[in-house]
Amino acid sequence: MGELRTEEFIVNMGPHHPSTHGVCRLVLTMDGEKIVKIEPVIGYLHRAIEKICENRTYMQCIPLLDRFEYVTAMSCNYVFSLAAERLAQIEVPERAEYLRVIMLELNRIASHLLFYGVTAMDIGAYTPFLYGLRERELIIDLFEMTCGQRLTYNYIRIGGVSRDIPKEFIPKCREALKIISGKMSDYEGLLNENPIWLERTKGIAVLPKELAIAYGVSGPVLRASGVQYDIRKNDPYSIYDRFDFEIPVRYNGDCYDRYLLRLDEIRQSIKIITQALDGLPDGDIKSKKSKMTFKAPAGEVYARIENSRGEMGVYLMSDGGKTPLRVKTRGASYNHVQVLPHFGTDMLIADLVANFATLDVIMPEVDR
Amino acid sequence: MTKEELAAYIQEKYGEKLTPLESGRYDLLYEVSKDNLLDVAQSLKDDENLQFDFLCNLLGADTKEHFEVIYNIASIYKNLRLDLKVILPYDAAEIESVQKIWPAANWYEREMWEMYGIEVKNHNDLKLLLLPDDWDQGFPMRKDWDAPDFVRLPEVD
Numbered sequence: 001m002g003e004l005r006t007e008e009f010i011v012n013m014g015p016h017h018p019s020t021h022g023v024c025r026l027v028l029t030m031d032g033e034k035i036v037k038i039e040p041v042i043g044y045l046h047r048a049i050e051k052i053c054e055n056r057t058y059m060q061c062i063p064l065l066d067r068f069e070y071v072t073a074m075s076c077n078y079v080f081s082l083a084a085e086r087l088a089q090i091e092v093p094e095r096a097e098y099l100r101v102i103m104l105e106l107n108r109i110a111s112h113l114l115f116y117g118v119t120a121m122d123i124g125a126y127t128p129f130l131y132g133l134r135e136r137e138l139i140i141d142l143f144e145m146t147c148g149q150r151l152t153y154n155y156i157r158i159g160g161v162s163r164d165i166p167k168e169f170i171p172k173c174r175e176a177l178k179i180i181s182g183k184m185s186d187y188e189g190l191l192n193e194n195p196i197w198l199e200r201t202k203g204i205a206v207l208p209k210e211l212a213i214a215y216g217v218s219g220p221v222l223r224a225s226g227v228q229y230d231i232r233k234n235d236p237y238s239i240y241d242r243f244d245f246e247i248p249v250r251y252n253g254d255c256y257d258r259y260l261l262r263l264d265e266i267r268q269s270i271k272i273i274t275q276a277l278d279g280l281p282d283g284d285i286k287s288k289k290s291k292m293t294f295k296a297p298a299g300e301v302y303a304r305i306e307n308s309r310g311e312m313g314v315y316l317m318s319d320g321g322k323t324p325l326r327v328k329t330r331g332a333s334y335n336h337v338q339v340l341p342h343f344g345t346d347m348l349i350a351d352l353v354a355n356f357a358t359l360d361v362i363m364p365e366v367d368r
Numbered sequence: 369m370t371k372e373e374l375a376a377y378i379q380e381k382y383g384e385k386l387t388p389l390e391s392g393r394y395d396l397l398y399e400v401s402k403d404n405l406l407d408v409a410q411s412l413k414d415d416e417n418l419q420f421d422f423l424c425n426l427l428g429a430d431t432k433e434h435f436e437v438i439y440n441i442a443s444i445y446k447n448l449r450l451d452l453k454v455i456l457p458y459d460a461a462e463i464e465s466v467q468k469i470w471p472a473a474n475w476y477e478r479e480m481w482e483m484y485g486i487e488v489k490n491h492n493d494l495k496l497l498l499l500p501d502d503w504d505q506g507f508p509m510r511k512d513w514d515a516p517d518f519v520r521l522p523e524v525d
Contacts, residue, residue: 042497042498043496043497043498043499043500046498046499048508050509051508051509054511086393086394087393089393213421213422213444214421214470214471214472215471215472216422216423216424216470216472227444229444234447235442235447235449298391299391299392299393300391300392300393300397300438301392301393301394301395302394302395302424302425302440302449302451303394304424304425304440311424313424313425313440315425315427315438315440317429317431319431325429325431326427326429326430326431328425328427328429330424330425330440334475335472338472338474338475367498368498
């Protein structure tokens with residue numbers, strides 16, 4: 001009998017694959033069960049947000065940018081407002097800054113809970129999905145109570161926030177935080193020691209820190225590779241320098257560490273929100289310059305914040321007119337998809353699914 | 369290193385090649401000429417005291433007078449931030465790729481190339497990224513480009 005004829009073949013994963021979290025197409029060159037080459041093909045969700053922003057006033061850009069990264073729309077509102085505030089040098093009232101931090105951190109927890117659910121579902125565990133979404137609902141209810149929206153908030157505006165929180169917000173928020181911190185042991189109990197989970201994530205898709213830095217990887221993925229870098233601490237914005245919290249860091253850079261790190265971050269966020277609720281001052285929620293006719297003076301600025309996925313940035317250029325001259329949005333997922341082909345070739349398709357899930361990629365942020 | 373110290377350090381060491389720009393608002397913004405770009409970028413990365421190893425963002429822009437290419441870079445270990453700007457006239461829209469220095473530039477440069485038509489030299493994989501494969505309608509992010517069904521809002525005060 002002659003030798004078996006073997007040849008590489010191509011598997012087209014996506015654009016409508018359930019584990020690509022949107023519409024990302026991965027062209028995989030396979031050698032048997034091993035992946036030899038990954039080529040991401042993106043652009044299916046390109047909505048030309050940057051071009052549309054150039055034809056809208058500053059305030060009109062904010063609800064549009066909600067759609068840029070809809071899982072943490074608060075961050076999108078905030079990063080654009082931050083850029084505009086830096087251009088126009090607007091002082092934001094104390095109370096508004098506290099409300100912003102509360103909302104941003106609540107949004108981070110909601111996003112990480114969604115991550116917990118969908119990652120487990122991608123890897124084959126269904127229960128965590130129900131658990132994660134159950135507690136996320138509590139936070140979404142808080143947002144709905146505050147601004148009437150559950151996903152795209154348009155809440156944080158240039159110079160402040162759109163409206164004050166209702167009276168029952170603070171007790172409900174404290175209750176939600178108490179429930180979530182109580183459930184953390186449930187989450188960990190379901191997966192942390194689970195032999196199937198360990199087999200699927202431990203030592204899988206290791207991202208060395210040199211590679212991570214070279215490819216602009218940021219956020220939890222970078223910190224799981226052993227780099228303690230968080231923009232909230234390293235390039236502080238808003239009033240984050242007033243709170244006492246830690247930046248969790250893990251060193252293996254595999255799927256398991258990326259998963260654990262996000263659970264650590266939920267705890268830190270709860271700590272920040274509790275401090276912010278305690279210190280919430282009375283006062284205005286908007287600066288006097290926060291008007292629908294807001295115009296930024298000529299200049300340019302890059303504002304970046306620590307989103308739940310990593311560095312989210314806006315480069316804003318103004319020529320003093322009614323509309324921005326250029327709005328460039330930077331999403332962390334862009335770099336996380338870009339680094340995919342460089343993870344090495346010792347991977348099965350099932351590992352790629354675990355990898356893609358723990359990178360926590362969201363496609364609208366890549367395609368914009 | 370604070371922002372002032374960084375500005376002084378750059379003035380002293382790279383003063384010939386980097387010109388500070390007034391338009392930058394929060395972080396330092398420097399103009400660098402097209403020919404010096406690779407040199408400066410490499411030395412900013414290699415400099416022991418700076419170590420600009422992280423490319424946050426890279427963008428092209430059309431200011432109605434010329435093109436601009438802006439590099440937002442950061443240093444993870446030294447905790448610094450800096451912006452570099454290269455100004456390109458419309459008739460010489462061509463720039464060297466910085467991929468060798470910051471591999472993350474790959475997709476950003478492809479996006480800039482397809483959206484503005486700024487030619488990127490020595491890029492290893494220059495092809496359409498966000499636009500459809502059969503795209504033949506020019507460079508959509510240029511200021512003089514309007515989509516066929518695009519309706520501009522009327523001017524109101």
